[in-house]
Amino acid sequence: MDSALVGGVIAAVIFVVICLLVVLIRYLYRHKGTYHTNEAKGTEFAENADAALKNDPNFQDAVDESKKEYFI
Template sequence: MSLGANIAIIAGVIAAIAFVLICLLIFMLRYMYRHKGTYYTNEAKGTEFAESADTALQDDPSLQDTGDNSRKEYFI
């Protein structure tokens, strides 16, 4: 084998490895973009504009029937 053939083989192997790495990078970025985390909360609508947590909870219609307002308990 001549020196030119050896260089061509080495260049071909390096090009193939670079191509595989680029394809793997594209696949990983596409996977991460499509599967980024989303989550849903069950918070009452409109509470993000409340002045305080007390105001937000007092205006929540699902908590209106709690009765006693002297003891408040918050779960974070």
């Protein structure tokens, strides 16, 4: 009786692990190569960083011409 119970528990654990592996592999396959960036749209053609930030509506009030900082 005990061996049947142990065998059932082992079979259930193996089944759950296999199901989790299938779900994980399917998720990784479907989301392969997708990523999201927070870069502003249209800034890839700007001649420098200042021009790109001037056209970004999120930074219209934050850009002050007298105080520029550059981080390298």
